Amino acid sequence: MKVFFSGLVTETNTFVPFPTGLKDFHTIRAEDVQQGQTFTDWSAVMQVFTEVAQARGWDYAFGLHATAEPAGTTVQSTYESLRDEILSRLETAMPVDAVLLDLHGAMVAHGYDDCEEDIVSHVRKRVGPDVIIGVELDLHCHVSQKLVDTADVICIYKEYPHTDILDRARDLIDLVGDAVEGKIKPTMALYDCKMVGTYLTPYEPMRGFVDEMFAAEGKDGVLSLSLAHCFPWGDVPHLGTKMLAITDNNPEQAAEVAASFGRKFFSLRHEVNQKQMSLSDALDTALAHESGPVVIADATDNPGGGAPSDSTMALRELLARGVTNAAIAMMWDPVIVNIVMSTEVGAKLDVRLGGKLGPMSGDPLDLEVEVVGIIPQMLQEFPQPGSAPLAYPCGDAVALRCKGIDIIVNSLRGQVFSPHVFTNFGIDISQKQVLIVKSTQHFYAAFAPVASKILYMNAGGALQTDYPNIPYQYDHRHQYPWVDDPFAL
Structure with missing residues (x-):
């Protein structure tokens, strides 16, 4: 088995005036690692992928990992150059059985409302339908149905603060490995909670909700559960909180589980948003x-x-x-x-x-x-x-x-x-x-x-955090807190 992994990580605040350019990215390439550079901060996910691949006896190829501090919209040429370099390195590594991508989930570039959706689509075009694509996302992500349809496995941080970045990386590579080896067949479903907000996981009722997700994983065919909180300061068409469920070869169950957890989260909408x-x-x-x-x-x-x-x-x-x-x-x-x-x-x-x-x-x-x-x-x-x-x-x-x-x-x-x-x-x-x-x-x-x-x-x-008064260009008025019960509309 051979796996290729890379990362492109930044979070875009579409309302701030200073753009994200190439000089803002800290980039580690395969040749840098060969010369002794180590994976630190966000790139430590690449170290997890490396260690698990070595432990399982897989062949692997690392392309690059680029990360930038959140700022304004990414310059188009910057995004395209980093994306295309990842794709070029993937093509050099092919054939591969799996691709692992460490992304943020809320990257916006000029001309691209959803960079993650774009890059995963380009990867799919290159590797074909049979190669397993796994994606790790920050929980402040914008998850579209197209992204879910294009990838095979998506694992999202569960904790805010993000104290589980490396744990979710291990979850992702384990699920991808099991899928390649035919032990499981991941089926994903997404549920729109019709909410926009910021949710802190150490406090109830968020703490209990996260613990319930953990408790359900690994039982009755449920492989993974994730709550995509959203990033309220990224004005994209599909902004909003989403519930993601992954089951073993059972798309109907995935949809049912995602809806069940999603409806429960929506019922907590008056309690979970951060108070300042x-x-x-x-x-x-x-x-x-x-x-x-x-x-x-x-x-x-x-x-x-x-x-x-x-x-x-x-x-x-x-x-x-x-x-x-x-x-x-x-x-x-x-x-x-x-x-x-x-x-x-x-x-x-x-x-x-x-x-x-x-x-x-x-x-x-x-x-x-x-x-x-x-x-x-x-x-x-x-x-x-x-x-x-x-x-x-x-x-x-x-x-x-x-x-x-x-x-x-x-x-x-x-x-x-x-x-x-x-x-x-x-x-x-x-x-x-x-x-x-x-x-x-x-x-x-x-x-x-x-x-x-x-x-x-x-x-x-x-x-x-007064979201209804933020000057969004896209219309988000079909969600809470613009309306109290969007499902009744």
Whole structure:
């Protein structure tokens, strides 16, 4: 048996003004691996595929893996060049028995509303109807019926935060391997829940729903269950939450199971959507709490959803209130980082920080700061229970102190996954009353064990959750929350 695997991963926020270009992708090719480069962060899925293929004694070929931080619509030539390179490397590796693709599920390029649907269609044309195609997707994906019809197996992360990326990769390659070996015949069905939202899996009733999916897998012919949450800031025709079921050679059962779980999820629609506090209420609650650190997610300026990560609203309010026992991370401002990298710890500077990417970022802040830390090419870790944590680059990073507030500023736009963004600088987070992190939920896994309380805040950034008032170009008014019961229409 021979398997080919590659990846192309980014999430597109069609409402932000800065595009995703070729320079934004971190790309690892087969020749890079041969020269000793290792799979890190999102590309660690390729390591899982490699290890399983080796353990099963399969022949395998790796093409490339490219990933970019979420941003605006991908430049057409960028997408096409990466797609075509994957296809070219696939053609070189053929004949193959299976193709494994690590994709996101919410990539949009100029001329392509659904890049994943497009690339899987091109793969199918090249390999023919008999080769098994398996796809791993982020749960913030747009899943079309065409994608389900074209692929053989789709596995989607179940957890938000995404602490199961590598587990789902193992699920995918196991199912694909069993399909090639004739042990199973996957049949997939998709159910439209007619919802748009953001759902956090550590909290009930989401926790119970995810656990029910796990419990049903491997029983009575059910091979896999996935909930595609959707990515609300990707304006595509098929935006919305979908339930996916895979059964063993039983399409009718797949449709029944997908519908059963999908209807149950729809019944939870008033309870599962993320609730966010205003900036004022979040700080009032945090400062009144009896102990720290209270962790506040600056959810609407999360670069993991394509936001700039240079919003100044939360920091401005901390300063206005005279808060002196707080820290905030990570402000994306490569100009300031470049200036500070030329100084040293202890230097005192006047800086104009943040607020550079547009109205969603607020106005820049003119601050007098002291440099308390400088770390070239800083890393942070994203926990993956049962596996080694994934290491994510932050670029050059600096810690600035202004009136008792520690401000972490970095050069490579990316969200906060770990307390490392503070502790790497020697900041004792246990002594802070308030920690503000630019993330929607991925911070949760590493911060929950150390936080006295966790709050989710809407400080007026780019990722607004009042979905009916987002200026979508496509018509999504047939879904909740535009209407309470779309199935009654």
